[in-house]
Amino acid sequence: MNGWIIAFSLAVLLFLLCWKTAGFSSMALQALAAALCFGLAGYAWQGSPFLKGHAAEAPEENGQKDDPFITDRGMFFSRYGEDARALITSDAFIKQGQYAYAVGWLKSEINQRPNSAMLWTALGDALVQASDGHLVPAAKLSFEQAEKLAPQAAGPAYFHAVALLGEGHLDETLAIWQHLLTDAPEKAAWRHNIEERMAILERLKSSLSDESH
Numbered sequence: 001m002n003g004w005i006i007a008f009s010l011a012v013l014l015f016l017l018c019w020k021t022a023g024f025s026s027m028a029l030q031a032l033a034a035a036l037c038f039g040l041a042g043y044a045w046q047g048s049p050f051l052k053g054h055a056a057e058a059p060e061e062n063g064q065k066d067d068p069f070i071t072d073r074g075m076f077f078s079r080y081g082e083d084a085r086a087l088i089t090s091d092a093f094i095k096q097g098q099y100a101y102a103v104g105w106l107k108s109e110i111n112q113r114p115n116s117a118m119l120w121t122a123l124g125d126a127l128v129q130a131s132d133g134h135l136v137p138a139a140k141l142s143f144e145q146a147e148k149l150a151p152q153a154a155g156p157a158y159f160h161a162v163a164l165l166g167e168g169h170l171d172e173t174l175a176i177w178q179h180l181l182t183d184a185p186e187k188a189a190w191r192h193n194i195e196e197r198m199a200i201l202e203r204l205k206s207s208l209s210d211e212s213h
Contacts, residue, residue, distance in 0.1 A: 067094055068162050069125035073118075075190035076155030083109075083118045090122060099130035117150035121159050128163045135163045154180050154190065170205065174198060 070091050078084055086109045093102035106123040113119060124142035128135055143163065146156035161176040177194050184191055 067125065067129060069122065069159055070094065072162075072193075073121075073155065073159075075193060076153065076158060077118045077121075083113065083116050086119065087122055090126060094126060094129055099126060102126040103130055115149055117146040117153060117156055120146035120149065121156045124163065125159055128166065133166045135167050139163060154184060154188070158190070158194070165201075170201060174201060 073087075086105075090102040090105050093099070093105060103123065103126045106119060106126055110116065110119050110123060120142050124139045124146065127139035127142060131139065140160075140163075143156055143160035147160065150156060157176055157180060161173040164176070165173040177198055181191060181194060181198075
């Protein structure tokens with residue numbers, strides 16, 4: 001049995017145990033599915049799930065959870081230019097858990113460049129982080145403004161869906177990601193990543209459905 005099968009089996013087992021024995025609400029279970037989705041996806045892409053186990057380097061310990069916007073935005077937004085440079089500072093604040101500073105910094109940058117979809121998306125993410133993972137109205141408005149400014153870009157909608165997933169809105173997230181895939185060029189750099197995450201979420205949903213019958 002390879003590493004991927006073991007990891008996925010353990011994830012499903014954890015999911016079912018929480019459902020059966022811990023009395024989690026439906027929303028809480030979907031939020032757990034979100035965490036498992038990103039954890040398994042990270043293992044699949046950054047590790048080598050089909051190879052024998054080997055010692056890994058210890059991750060940097062900063063006491064903060066990974067922020068999907070920081071780890072994934074390179075798939076959707078440019079790594080160069082004034083906006084990308086501005087995010088170096090907000091990234092540093094977020095990694096240190098100083099979310100209010102990140103929000104303030106991004107607002108000041110948006111005042112200078114109000115038509116930047118990247119900055120509005122970053123602000124939406126920072127507001128989610130500052131609200132303990134909740135998609136508060138200000139964050140929702142920020143994501144929607146980014147989508148309005150760049151309706152053909154996948155990044156704003158993708159990260160809006162990530163925020164929805166963190167709140168447990170699994171079906172809505174899947175619908176948004178499916179729409180992105182439908183409209184995306186076949187060779188879009190991020191297509192495979194979204195397909196992988198959707199597959200993980202669908203498997204978790206299927207496992208739950210099977211157990212309920």
